[in-house]
Amino acid sequence: MEEIIESKKYIELQVLPAIYCEGYKLPGSNFSIDLDDKNTQLIKAVEEATNNFDGRLVILIQKDPSKLPQTEHDFLEYGLLVRKSPTIARNNGLYKIRVECKSRVKIVDYLTTESAYMVEAIEVKDLHEDVEKELALIKKVKKEYHDRMADPSFDRYKAVNINFETISGGALADTLAPGLAISSSELGEYVNTLSVNSRLLLILRDFKKMEISKDLDRDIEDAVRRSMGDAQKEYILREKLKAIQDQLGDKVKKDEDIEDIRKKILDAKMPASMEEKALKELAKYSSTSSQSPESNIIRNYLDFICDLPWSTQSTDNEDLNLVKQKLDEDHYGLEKVKDRIIEYLAVKIKTRQNPQTILCLAGPPGTGKTSIAISIARALGRKFVKQSLGGVRDEAEIRGHRRTYIGALPGRILNGMKEVKTINPVFLLDEIDKMGSDYKGDPSDAMLEVLDPTQNANFSDHYLEEPYDLSQVLFITTANYIENIPAPLYDRMEIIELSSYTEHEKFQIAKNYLIDKQLKEHGSNRNEFSITDEAIYYLIQHYTREAGVRNLQRLIGSLIRKTIKELLMDKVPAVQITVANISNYLGKPVFNHNEVNAKKTIGKVTGLAYTQYGGDTLPIEVTYYHGRGGIVLTGKLGDVMKESAMIAISYIKSMADYFKIDPVIFNESDFHIHAPEGAVPKDGPSAGITIASAVYSAVTKKPIKSFLGMTGEITLSGEVLPIGGLREKSIAAVRSGLKEILIPKDNEKDLVDIPEEVKGKLKISLVANVIEVIEHAFKNSK
Numbered sequence: 001m002e003e004i005i006e007s008k009k010y011i012e013l014q015v016l017p018a019i020y021c022e023g024y025k026l027p028g029s030n031f032s033i034d035l036d037d038k039n040t041q042l043i044k045a046v047e048e049a050t051n052n053f054d055g056r057l058v059i060l061i062q063k064d065p066s067k068l069p070q071t072e073h074d075f076l077e078y079g080l081l082v083r084k085s086p087t088i089a090r091n092n093g094l095y096k097i098r099v100e101c102k103s104r105v106k107i108v109d110y111l112t113t114e115s116a117y118m119v120e121a122i123e124v125k126d127l128h129e130d131v132e133k134e135l136a137l138i139k140k141v142k143k144e145y146h147d148r149m150a151d152p153s154f155d156r157y158k159a160v161n162i163n164f165e166t167i168s169g170g171a172l173a174d175t176l177a178p179g180l181a182i183s184s185s186e187l188g189e190y191v192n193t194l195s196v197n198s199r200l201l202l203i204l205r206d207f208k209k210m211e212i213s214k215d216l217d218r219d220i221e222d223a224v225r226r227s228m229g230d231a232q233k234e235y236i237l238r239e240k241l242k243a244i245q246d247q248l249g250d251k252v253k254k255d256e257d258i259e260d261i262r263k264k265i266l267d268a269k270m271p272a273s274m275e276e277k278a279l280k281e282l283a284k285y286s287s288t289s290s291q292s293p294e295s296n297i298i299r300n301y302l303d304f305i306c307d308l309p310w311s312t313q314s315t316d317n318e319d320l321n322l323v324k325q326k327l328d329e330d331h332y333g334l335e336k337v338k339d340r341i342i343e344y345l346a347v348k349i350k351t352r353q354n355p356q357t358i359l360c361l362a363g364p365p366g367t368g369k370t371s372i373a374i375s376i377a378r379a380l381g382r383k384f385v386k387q388s389l390g391g392v393r394d395e396a397e398i399r400g401h402r403r404t405y406i407g408a409l410p411g412r413i414l415n416g417m418k419e420v421k422t423i424n425p426v427f428l429l430d431e432i433d434k435m436g437s438d439y440k441g442d443p444s445d446a447m448l449e450v451l452d453p454t455q456n457a458n459f460s461d462h463y464l465e466e467p468y469d470l471s472q473v474l475f476i477t478t479a480n481y482i483e484n485i486p487a488p489l490y491d492r493m494e495i496i497e498l499s500s501y502t503e504h505e506k507f508q509i510a511k512n513y514l515i516d517k518q519l520k521e522h523g524s525n526r527n528e529f530s531i532t533d534e535a536i537y538y539l540i541q542h543y544t545r546e547a548g549v550r551n552l553q554r555l556i557g558s559l560i561r562k563t564i565k566e567l568l569m570d571k572v573p574a575v576q577i578t579v580a581n582i583s584n585y586l587g588k589p590v591f592n593h594n595e596v597n598a599k600k601t602i603g604k605v606t607g608l609a610y611t612q613y614g615g616d617t618l619p620i621e622v623t624y625y626h627g628r629g630g631i632v633l634t635g636k637l638g639d640v641m642k643e644s645a646m647i648a649i650s651y652i653k654s655m656a657d658y659f660k661i662d663p664v665i666f667n668e669s670d671f672h673i674h675a676p677e678g679a680v681p682k683d684g685p686s687a688g689i690t691i692a693s694a695v696y697s698a699v700t701k702k703p704i705k706s707f708l709g710m711t712g713e714i715t716l717s718g719e720v721l722p723i724g725g726l727r728e729k730s731i732a733a734v735r736s737g738l739k740e741i742l743i744p745k746d747n748e749k750d751l752v753d754i755p756e757e758v759k760g761k762l763k764i765s766l767v768a769n770v771i772e773v774i775e776h777a778f779k780n781s782k
Helices: 040-052 131-147 152-157 169-179 184-191 196-248 250-267 272-286 293-307 320-330 335-351 369-380 412-420 443-451 487-491 503-521 533-543 550-570 582-586 593-598 639-654 688-700 726-735 745-753 756-761 770-777
Strands: 014-020 030-036 056-060 078-091 094-110 118-124 359-362 384-388 426-430 474-479 494-497 529-531 575-577 604-611 614-626 631-634 669-674 708-710 740-744 763-767
Touching (some): 030 040, 040 094, 056 094, 056 118, 078 118, 131 169, 169 184, 169 196, 184 196, 250 293, 335 494, 369 384, 369 426, 384 412, 426 443, 443 474, 503 726, 529 533, 533 550, 533 582, 550 575, 604 688, 604 726, 614 688, 631 639, 669 688, 688 770, 708 770, 726 745, 726 756, 740 745, 745 763, 763 770
Parallel strands (some): 359 494, 426 474, 604 708, 631 669, 708 740
Antiparallel strands (some): 014 118, 030 094, 094 118, 604 614
């Protein structure tokens, strides 16, 4: 196609600033453009046109206006040359400029810079191919135009003065096209078409599309009108049905329900905004047909908000001595928790305000976290409610669902408040460390508002749609493993750790609490069932191995059931459990720690570990055989423990001369390090001195001292670094029958946390380096 330059002023190739926008028109038109002031390149292009190009700039036409352009291939081949007015208006983040569209231009090249869009462009003129056909098309367009002037969609042209006798075909098409009901991409087709006849054909095509669209609209309106007739018929039938129901008394019943709900709303003493909303919902309910599904939705909502406590509260027991007495009645030990509750109540009595406290009871399973929360509620004289958060993965479980959804329900928090019917219960959020998250959201984010004292006075539940005050609630959470609690949530809670129980504590709990509880549950009493103190200790030592007392409670229940069977079948008056006959009821002992530790074995050392379930022993075995200096690690060890094993081997190698070990052993042998119970994952650095001692034992053929355990991290230089969980590890050592343990010297400050009964049964030796460990552990070994 031959391109002819319309103006000699712009015959040469021009470099001009360029923009892209919506709302453009075709040559011969004046129009306004809105540009986002955040798009600096477009704004720079406009400023460049004003300052250096006499207001001239090029409008680039996007192929797909719904997407932001990324490359030059996103624009059409032709654009528009415009001249902008000197003034620029700015409003609400938009630049508004007024332009006059001069002509079409062909984009030869893109010279976009970082500061502004620039293009090389050349002006082009309309292409007249067949003059006779053009005249015929102009005549046809004129007829179609006048035929449609009565159509309201053509009102926009009535202000345009079109002289069909003098206007050219190209100018006619460019004048009519912007006023048609067409998309931006269809208008771009007019920009990209130089042929006048082709543009006139496009006008006729779009006129026809408007006619078809109008016919479709008419058909749709007729269909809607017919459906409105059906709806009117249904309305009349429903009105007749309502009249019949009135005769049957149904309306009287609904009116009674409405008045009953109104009384509940007014008596609930809701906040003003909530009461106003409830009365609006009640008005909507009264005007809704009983057969409508919305009627049930509104009724369920009204019942829920009436059942929620808004002002009812229980009176706290303010006798601190009585509170302490009740706590002691229910639980042995747990002094930190009891002291914290007494402090809470003391502050409340002093200030006459609810202290903003969120307690988190953290510890292994079976240590009494849930039961102490129940006891706290009993001691304070408050109602108790519990919600388990284990496995909760949807935020709606906490905040509820919006009522627009079918089957919408309130969240667990408000459901709990509905159950307890007071605004100041003890609310237990159990297993807060076991919440998950998925594509539906993270429930821990919703819990931030619940557990933040500065926010929970205006807790937002999607179902309720109004703020609810949780500031009077005493929230208590529980967790087994605080490392799994998200940091923002952890920061809002006061952590109180419940550690493993000692044997003495378990004995006291069993004797004073668990036996009576199980006797009551099984309908028996102490006249029929008794157990000696020695038998309780034997039960703890040989049938359980746990941080808490949950399994101990089950075993006591099993003993009571078996004795009840014996009472009824053998007609005996009472049964006493002793060390001599306990195996007749529970079978042979499950654990026998002393016999295991009494046997000396070369290459085997007992370590101490801390798990989320409390302390435990961790035996390490080492052997070696002919090889090339390799190391084999088994027992499902984690990366940190594997590194500890490497450090232990390297240290013993480096100290071979000091320990009088033949270095050839390490070069011509492969070492195998194993932690028994291979299905159980193990990790952490605290087995460092245990592994080093086991390696030393294996290569020197010396067995370690009997009943000795150890824990500590080592470095390549042989220093012993401090470890965590010393209290739990020392308890596990006594429970497993150990008589002595070696611990890092830097842990001396933690000895105060070890119970006195444990210290009385266990010798605790402090070591600063591996040499001291070896000298202590292998003294008198041959």
